[in-house]
Amino acid sequence: MSKGYWVTTYRATKDPAKLAAYAQLAPAAVAAAGGKFLVRGAAEEVREQGLKERTVVIEFPTYEQAVAAYDSDAYKKALEALGDGVERDLRIVRGTD
Known part of the structure; x- marks a missing residue:
């Protein structure tokens, strides 16, 4: 089975308090x-039209677990706390193993 990854870039923070509330819930x-x-963290180097955005990469044992994590009740609570506090791009991708 392939590992799964969340790859997220934060384009803009609109409400730091909402992001902080999300940060309290999401890791658990x-x-x-x-x-x-x-x-x-923020990109230290950018290439090929990249942006110095905050980037988060999370690895899951399987792609299916990555999808299930996003759909879990616990993560839904974190997303609810985040609301419209940031503009971001989150992708769930399959590893190559």
């Missing part, structure tokens, strides 16, 4: 689903 929801944070 991710960990409960078997997720492991690999990257958390």
Whole structure:
């Protein structure tokens, strides 16, 4: 089975308080689903029209677990807390293993 990854870039933070509330809930929801944070921070270098955005990469044991984590009740609560506090791009991708 292929690993699954969430790859998220934060384009803009509109409400830091909402982002902080999300940050209190999301790590536990991710960990409960078997997720492991690999990257958390702004890009140090950008190439090929890249942007210096905050980037987060989370690895899950399987692609199916990555999808299930996003759909979990615990993560839905984190998303509810986040609301419209940020503009971001979150993709769930399958690993090549």
